[in-house]
Amino acid sequence: xxxxxxxxxxxxxxxxxxxxxxxxxxxxxxxxPFLLDDLYQPFTHPGLIPAGITWWLIRQRPVxxxxxxxxxxxxxxxxxxxHVVNLLLHLVNGLLVYRIARLLAxxxxxxxxxxxxxxxxxxxxxxxxxxxxxxxxxxxxxxxxFLAAFTLFLERRTEGLSWxxxxxxxxxxxxSVAVESSASMSRIAVRSPRSTAAAR
Numbered sequence: 001x002x003x004x005x006x007x008x009x010x011x012x013x014x015x016x017x018x019x020x021x022x023x024x025x026x027x028x029x030x031x032x033p034f035l036l037d038d039l040y041q042p043f044t045h046p047g048l049i050p051a052g053i054t055w056w057l058i059r060q061r062p063v064x065x066x067x068x069x070x071x072x073x074x075x076x077x078x079x080x081x082x083h084v085v086n087l088l089l090h091l092v093n094g095l096l097v098y099r100i101a102r103l104l105a106x107x108x109x110x111x112x113x114x115x116x117x118x119x120x121x122x123x124x125x126x127x128x129x130x131x132x133x134x135x136x137x138x139x140x141x142x143x144x145x146f147l148a149a150f151t152l153f154l155e156r157r158t159e160g161l162s163w164x165x166x167x168x169x170x171x172x173x174x175x176s177v178a179v180e181s182s183a184s185m186s187r188i189a190v191r192s193p194r195s196t197a198a199a200r
Contacts, residue, residue, distance in 0.1 A: 014114065015095060015115070017115070017119075018094060018098070018115055018118045018123075019091050019095075021122065022123060026087050026090070026131050030084060030087070032132065033079055034079050034134065035133065035134075036133070038079075038134045041068060042065075042072075043071065043072045043076075043077060046072075053066070055069075056068065063138075064138040064141055067137065067141070068137075083134065085137070086130070086131050086134060086136070086137050087131055089137065089141065090122065090130070090140055094122040095118070096148060097118050097147065098115070100154065101114045103151070103154040107154070
């Protein structure tokens with residue numbers, strides 16, 4: 001086995017184990033019905049939904065509504081696919097948390113239990129609403145864009161303009177499109193080790 005693959009294997013195994021644990025924890029929710037605010041979403045009132053994608057994009061929180069529109073086109077009023085998308089978003093966010101933990105450890109020259117950080121994020125009870133509750137998807141989408149932006153920010157190799165820097169800005173802007181209150185997350189980014197070092 002090549003050295004690069006040998007070094008990658010423990011990380012892949014750790015991420016797979018954390019993802020499997022999260023899937024096991026949230027699997028019972030996959031067959032859950034629509035609840036609370038779900039009952040007021042457009043996908044529970046198919047007679048009111050016109051054809052075309054534009055209608056979904058002009059709703060409040062257009063990123064979330066577009067994802068609901070895709071679910072609706074795929075499975076109509078069956079809640080299963082909606083729950084699957086919520087769980088997949090959560091798993092991707094856990095992967096980004098794992099990557100961020102590795103990047104921060106490299107910047108600070110320390111050791112961080114990367115798998116523990118991802119597992120804590122994936123399995124912490126505070127995440128239950130955004131994963132199990134279909135209308136809570138907006139918060140997972142907001143977290144996705146923020147974590148992606150922060151990852152690209154930490155990955156950038158120069159202070160000049162690059163695709164990583166541009167991607168970070170675009171992803172961060174998208175957090176506010178997903179959930180309007182997420183603009184306050186900028187305080188986290190500006191206090192990161194890399195941004196602090198750049199300011200000195």
